[in-house]
Amino acid sequence: IHLRTTKELSLVPANWELIKKVKKCIEKSGKDILLIGNGDVASLKDAEDKAREYGCDGVMIGRGVFGNPWFFSGRTASEEHGYFSTEKFLVLAPSRSQVSFDAVLPSIKEKLEVLIEHTQIFDEELAKPKHKGFDVMKKHFKAYVNGFDGAKELRIKLMETENSKQVEKTINTFIKNNKLS
Structure with missing residues (x-):
């Protein structure tokens, strides 16, 4: 229900x-x-x-x-x-061996690295001309990029990207400039 x-x-x-x-x-x-x-x-x-x-x-x-x-x-x-x-x-559970009852809080860097991976998979699997354009991927950005200093500005830059390579470059620049480890 x-x-x-x-x-x-x-x-x-x-x-x-x-x-x-x-x-x-x-x-x-x-x-x-x-x-x-x-x-x-x-x-x-x-x-x-x-x-x-x-x-x-x-x-x-x-x-x-x-x-x-x-x-x-x-x-x-x-x-x-x-x-x-x-x-x-x-x-x-999504796998037969892993389930958690407590929220797992990844670091900002981990979240951003997974976003890069997510966009790469999207590019490989769905962003072909006969399927969906990269703009469809952009709806996921806010879920990954929120709740930390500079998130809004980073999202604005990410919304201007057109593929996973541009997302990776934008995120890696953010990680480097903000000394995220």
């Missing part, structure tokens, strides 16, 4: 109280239906807390992972199953 309407988009908080009502309907129906909640999940710990508090069987993570490839890194999950399980609650 996505806990916002299409009209609301992400302009309002997800209404997790609806999960309780849906859960009651499922119980009344007598059907064995897994209930997965979605909306405003900031971390795996947050997902677990929401599942326990609202009684859903699982949590789908959307924007929380956008621009944060570190979301699922860290603590080892069940080697056998690739998820942690508490009663019926499951969080599927």
Whole structure:
């Protein structure tokens, strides 16, 4: 269940109280239906807390992972199953060996280096004339480039780039000028 309407988009908080009502309907129906909640999940710990508090069987993570490839890194999950399980609650991990319950905070340099890699992969896989132009990649810049001194100025420069080589040059100049290690 996505806990916002299409009209609301992400302009309002997800209404997790609806999960309780849906859960009651499922119980009344007598059907064995897994209930997965979605909306405003900031971390795996947050997902677990929401599942326990609202009684859903699982949590789908959307924007929380956008621009944060570190979301699922860290603590080892069940080697056998690739998820942690508490009663019926499951969080599927992207790999069978890695899952974290705490936010992993990468350094500014790490985030920028991953952005370079992301743009390189985009160029190799999607930025061909028959597919998508590089401008599509630019929507990801703010997810990587925010919350630090000079982020706004760097984003402005990145928005002027046309390919991954230009992104790499712009970011490497920023890293050098700001003595990021």
